[in-house]
Amino acid sequence: MxxxxxxxxxxxxxxxxxxxxxxxxxxxxxxxxxxxxxxxxxxxxxxxxxxxxxxxxxxxxxxxxxxxxxxxxxxxxxxxxxxxxxADLTVATVVREELALADQVSSRENARLLLDAIGLAEHERTRVRALPxxxxxxxxxxxxxxxxxxxxxxxxxxxxxxxxxxxxxxxxxxxxxxxxxxxxxxxxxxxxxxxxxxxxxxxx
The missing domain is CATH 3.40.50.300 (P-loop containing nucleotide triphosphate hydrolases)
Known part of the structure; x- marks a missing residue:
């Protein structure tokens, strides 16, 4: 492509x-x-x-x-x-919103699993504005x-x-x-x- x-x-x-x-x-x-x-x-x-x-x-x-x-x-x-x-949303909230938009289950557990899979589990509660x-x-x-x-x-x-x-x-x-x-x-x-x-x- x-x-x-x-x-x-x-x-x-x-x-x-x-x-x-x-x-x-x-x-x-x-x-x-x-x-x-x-x-x-x-x-x-x-x-x-x-x-x-x-x-x-x-x-x-x-x-x-x-x-x-x-x-x-x-x-x-x-x-x-x-x-x-x-900017003031937490990473976990952003993930759950995007999971819903992608027609996936937007539970807290699924958000945690995704963050762990991409190496960002430590940022679950981080505000977006504070992310590196x-x-x-x-x-x-x-x-x-x-x-x-x-x-x-x-x-x-x-x-x-x-x-x-x-x-x-x-x-x-x-x-x-x-x-x-x-x-x-x-x-x-x-x-x-x-x-x-x-x-x-x-x-x-």
Whole structure:
């Protein structure tokens, strides 16, 4: 599976809400879309996830312009104002809500079992706002793939929560190794750091 952003944009010139942006994510290589302007990460994520049409450019899934198929296959992860959990909820509450949305039994016991399985049992009572960035991205990615039909993830601005880029990027590469196509929408500085973390960079 391949998701391609082909020069997607909203507006033009220096004040464009989303300057022309290109990226590609496949099931074996995560993609990175680098954007900087205010609001651009959310716009880019909505467009990449098939929830919104760009004014310029196009989004392709396996070379097909099919927003409905993209919406079915890709979940938005931690997208500001769109798909981010309330900061004051506990991790256990967020898990139970997501289990219900995924048509699974949303009991306390099932929430505990899931958190134990993904290595986050210690954070059961932690408020979402207090989660380390790596744990936050792990939690939200693992919950997103519970939804029926999800084969890809659009992760939005993980760098806004602070922490080490390499830590949350390790979650992205793990999801990719499990066969999910992951696109990270992030700032230019984090994108440059990620490029240095890729295996092909160290082989140069």
């Amino acid at each position: 391949r998701l391609t952003l082909d020069s997607i944009g909203i507006g033009d010139g220096p004040g464009a809400a989303l300057p022309a942006t290109s990226a590609e994510a496949t099931a074996d290589r995560p993609g990175v879309a680098a954007v900087e302007t205010e609001g651009a990460p959310t716009l880019a994520s909505l467009i990449a996830g098939g929830r919104m049409r760009p004014e310029t450019g196009r989004v392709l899934l396996d070379d097909a312009d099919d927003p409905a198929a993209i919406r079915e296959a890709f979940a938005l992860v931690d997208t500001p104002t769109v798909a981010e959990p309330f 960035t790596e744990a936050r991205i792990r939690l939200l990615c693992e919950l997103a793939i519970l939804r029926p039909g999800v084969r890809g993830l659009i992760v939005t601005s993980p760098e806004r929560h602070g922490g080490d880029t390499s830590a949350w990027w390790s979650v992205v590469t793990d999801m990719s190794a499990r066969g999910y196509a992951v696109l990270v929408v992030t700032g230019v500085a984090a994108a440059l750091h990620i490029e240095n973390l890729r295996p092909e960079s160290s082989a140069r």
